[in-house]
Every structure is written in structure tokens, then in C-alpha cells.
Amino acid sequence: MSGLVVENLRLKELLVVVELNKPFFEEFLTFIKGQGYVNIRALIAESDEAQLEKILNTYFSADFENTLFDGIGRPYPDATSKWFFITWILRDAATQRLAPIVSKTTGRNITEKRIKVICKILAFVEPLLPNEEQWEWPAIAEIMLQRLEGSRRALKGGLFEAIVRDKLKSLFKKHDLKIEVTNKEVKLNDETYDIELIGNNQKILMPVKTRETMGGGHALLFTRDIHKAIAVAEENGFNCIPVVIAESWGGNLDELNCENYIYIQENPNQLDKINPKLEEELEALVSTFAKIE
Known part of the structure; x- marks a missing residue:
């Protein structure tokens, strides 16, 4: 076919990263079970906002062994991993949509502001996604795939800029x-x-x-x-x-x-x-x- 690449190489690379992120999902499950919830759906259904805030505070301060990876397979910092993950499973965009909202929310620190925003989103999303399977790994993996594609697109652009810069510097030195x-x-x-x-x-x-x-x-x-x-x-x-x-x-x-x-x-x-x-x-x-x- 005229030498064109028919295979979706982007999809292949992204699915590898999605699998890299599965251990974080599993560790999150272990965490919420330790808080008394049988699965993510049970946590989402929690109606006591004070209890939710308490659990989210514990979540953001907990030491996770695993981390999330971005669209080209680089690890996110611990705090970013936790923030991105909780917003992704809520079908939201941590940077594009929520960052401006968080910045305008009152709170003593960034974690407190994020928790307030998450609680509001939870209350909105809970009735929209009532089924347990909507909170299990296959569904979450699809959400990750979408989010990572946007991340990858932005990072790939930056990657090529860096490559061109590097080659120009080498050329001028030569x-x-x-x-x-x-x-x-x-x-x-x-x-x-x-x-x-x-x-x-x-x-x-x-x-x-x-x-x-x-x-x-x-x-x-x-x-x-x-x-x-x-x-x-x-x-x-x-x-x-x-x-x-x-x-x-x-x-x-x-x-x-x-x-x-x-x-x-x-x-x-x-x-x-x-x-x-x-x-x-x-x-x-x-x-x-x-x-x-």
C-alpha cells in the first residue's frame, strides 16, 4: 500500500502504557477496601461528604508503591498520579478542565482544594454511572486510553521539537x-x-x-x-x-x-x-x- 503504515502504532504504544498503569488501579482497589469499601462503585456511592473528605485526605497522603505513567511511558510524580487517577475514573480532565476550577476554589492548600472539587464531581457523576462494571478495570482502561492519547500527542510534539533543536546544535557545532x-x-x-x-x-x-x-x-x-x-x-x-x-x-x-x-x-x-x-x-x-x- 505505497509504503504507508497501516498498523495503528499509536494504539499499540498506548495499550502498553495502559497496562503499565494497571498496578496503580489495583493498589487503589486495595486502598479503598482497607477503608471499608468492597469496590470503587461503593466508594462513589458514599453520600457522607465528611467521610469522603476523610478518605480522600488519607488517599492523597498514603504511600503508594505504584505510579501512573504518561502517554509516552514516563512516570508521573506521586501527587500527580493520585490526582490524575481519581479525575480519570470520574471521567474528567485534570488539567484542561479541572485545574482552573481548583485554582479558584478556597482551601488551605492544593490538596484541600482538589478534595472539595472531587466531592462535587462525585455527587454529580454517581447517578450517571450506576453500574459496578462502569468502575471496573476494562472500563477504566478505556478511559485511560483516551486520556493518555491526549498526553501522548502533546508530549510527542515536544519530543520532536527537542530532537530538531538537538540536531541543529550538533549541526552548528560541526x-x-x-x-x-x-x-x-x-x-x-x-x-x-x-x-x-x-x-x-x-x-x-x-x-x-x-x-x-x-x-x-x-x-x-x-x-x-x-x-x-x-x-x-x-x-x-x-x-x-x-x-x-x-x-x-x-x-x-x-x-x-x-x-x-x-x-x-x-x-x-x-x-x-x-x-x-x-x-x-x-x-x-x-x-x-x-x-x-
């Missing part, structure tokens, strides 16, 4: 180019550029765009974002060199309003194929980079 590779994103008219190259004469902005899937409305947004990033940079007098990593991108490269770009036609999951191609593409742009030194 060719003795006095160009700074910044470690921070640059914002320009609401556009974000992942990498900034600073020379004596000029700057280069490099947005790093990756995409695993091919079709649909998000593909159009992906293409639009690339064009907009280039346009905003050029309008403000910056040279823009986008880095696009996508297995099958429908955008017309000839229509990109920039002198140089890097397009690597590979699935972002295949780092072993991407790394050598990225090195070749960057090497081919040495003369362009040298102009800003």
Missing part, C-alpha cells in the same frame, strides 16, 4: 556556526514558533508540525496552520523554515510562501526512519543557516 538555538517557544501575533535561531544578522523561526493521520477536517487545519505560521513570520520580517513530519500530507509544497522548508514523509511514530532524514534535510540547509551568522 560547521562552526555561531548561531544560538533557543530552548523556548516564540509567540508572534498569536502564532507559536517552536524553535528560534539567532545569528548576528538575522533570526530564523522554525515551527515543527507533525501529523499521524491523513484525512478529515483536522488535515485542513494542519495545512492552514502551516501557511499561517509562514505568513505571520514573513509579514514581521522573519525568515521562516517550517519542519513538517507527516506520512501523507495533502498540502501543496509549492504553495508554501517560504524559500525553504523541511518535509519528511514518514509516520511520526517511526523515529528510526525520521532521524537520518532530518539530519540530511538540515545538512542541506547549512548555507541558508550560515547567512544569519
Whole structure:
């Protein structure tokens, strides 16, 4: 099939992480049984808010042997593991939705604020999910899969930015180019550029765009974002060199309003194929980079 990756490599990787998180789930079960509840559903059905607060305080202060892992298999800190887990089983989003709510909740510390929010969510969710099987591992594993996919997407983007930065630094060292590779994103008219190259004469902005899937409305947004990033940079007098990593991108490269770009036609999951191609593409742009030194 034209060399395209048919297998859903992302799913395979995520399911491995989900299984890594199962021991935390099992330890949580052991914990609540020690508090007098036969299963998670029984805990969720607890109507005494003072009792819930007491149990949650014990939970957040307990020493768990296991931890949760993020979308690329890195362990979360203990406090983050406990917070993410309890919000995930309640079918909520700890960072995107609940973090702003927690920040506006009164309390002596972050744990007390989180407990207050959790109690409110418990009261809301309990009648919506009345069946025991909705709180057992198969159901929770599906929730984890969804949450970890979002985590993985964000982390993978950061991973490629770090890879490009590292290879640029190695390239400039190899060719003795006095160009700074910044470690921070640059914002320009609401556009974000992942990498900034600073020379004596000029700057280069490099947005790093990756995409695993091919079709649909998000593909159009992906293409639009690339064009907009280039346009905003050029309008403000910056040279823009986008880095696009996508297995099958429908955008017309000839229509990109920039002198140089890097397009690597590979699935972002295949780092072993991407790394050598990225090195070749960057090497081919040495003369362009040298102009800003």
C-alpha cells in the first residue's frame, strides 16, 4: 500500500502504557477496601461528604508503591498520579478542565482544594454511572486510553521539537556556526514558533508540525496552520523554515510562501526512519543557516 503504515502504532504504544498503569488501579482497589469499601462503585456511592473528605485526605497522603505513567511511558510524580487517577475514573480532565476550577476554589492548600472539587464531581457523576462494571478495570482502561492519547500527542510534539533543536546544535557545532538555538517557544501575533535561531544578522523561526493521520477536517487545519505560521513570520520580517513530519500530507509544497522548508514523509511514530532524514534535510540547509551568522 505505497509504503504507508497501516498498523495503528499509536494504539499499540498506548495499550502498553495502559497496562503499565494497571498496578496503580489495583493498589487503589486495595486502598479503598482497607477503608471499608468492597469496590470503587461503593466508594462513589458514599453520600457522607465528611467521610469522603476523610478518605480522600488519607488517599492523597498514603504511600503508594505504584505510579501512573504518561502517554509516552514516563512516570508521573506521586501527587500527580493520585490526582490524575481519581479525575480519570470520574471521567474528567485534570488539567484542561479541572485545574482552573481548583485554582479558584478556597482551601488551605492544593490538596484541600482538589478534595472539595472531587466531592462535587462525585455527587454529580454517581447517578450517571450506576453500574459496578462502569468502575471496573476494562472500563477504566478505556478511559485511560483516551486520556493518555491526549498526553501522548502533546508530549510527542515536544519530543520532536527537542530532537530538531538537538540536531541543529550538533549541526552548528560541526560547521562552526555561531548561531544560538533557543530552548523556548516564540509567540508572534498569536502564532507559536517552536524553535528560534539567532545569528548576528538575522533570526530564523522554525515551527515543527507533525501529523499521524491523513484525512478529515483536522488535515485542513494542519495545512492552514502551516501557511499561517509562514505568513505571520514573513509579514514581521522573519525568515521562516517550517519542519513538517507527516506520512501523507495533502498540502501543496509549492504553495508554501517560504524559500525553504523541511518535509519528511514518514509516520511520526517511526523515529528510526525520521532521524537520518532530518539530519540530511538540515545538512542541506547549512548555507541558508550560515547567512544569519
